[in-house]
């Protein structure tokens with residue numbers, strides 16, 4: 661019976677001496693030598709097809725190669741955004757998300773990135789008045805848009821009604837989800853100034869709170885409505 665070389669201290673030592681990762685399955689090089697006659701026609705066709713595709717910067721699966729992708733990844737586009745009432749002319753990489761541009765280019769770090777994949781809502785901002793996940797919008801898609809972030813809610817240093825209601829109801833616990841909750845709540849109050857708790861729950865369904873402070877958040881938005889909505 662052939663012994664597992666990974667249990668053979670001597671061979672394992674040799675592998676380590678050569679700087680090889682012992683987690684890599686050991687294979688005897690002799691076993692890998694392929695007799696010319698053993699190479700099948702299929703192997704040959706697959707190999708030559710891959711070579712042609714590699715020359716064109718395309719993988720065997722039709723996906724651009726990493727080299728081709730990295731050549732394109734720094735392509736930039738000039739865009740205009742109006743962020744919290746201020747016009748911004750920006751040169752952005754085509755692969756940057758709106759959340760990245762807000763945080764990294766405009767220093768508006770109130771917009772949080774939690775999951776970065778359209779699941780948690782921490783990155784919610786208003787785009788032309790509608791709540792969107794900024795982690796899932798390319799900045800170039802937002803060209804010409806009006807963006808409102810949590811930094812744009814207060815006026816002359818005065819918290820907005822929904823922000824005040826969050827404070828009054830202990831809406832934030834760790835606070836990571838709070839900017840996204842506030843932006844979705846603001847969008848709701850724009851169209852429904854006096855929502856019921858059921859309507860608030862429905863509107864906030866895409867904003868997760870890992871502290872699970874949902875009751876306080878819903879009560880805060882209901883209170884904001886009762887106290888005049890966004891007025």
Ligand code: FES
Pocket residue numbers: 772773774775776777778779780781782783784793794795796
């Ligand atoms: S960070 Fe955008 S949805 Fe979670």
Ligand code: FES
Pocket residue numbers: 831832833834835836837838868869870871872873
């Ligand atoms: S308050 Fe902590 S995630 Fe919502």
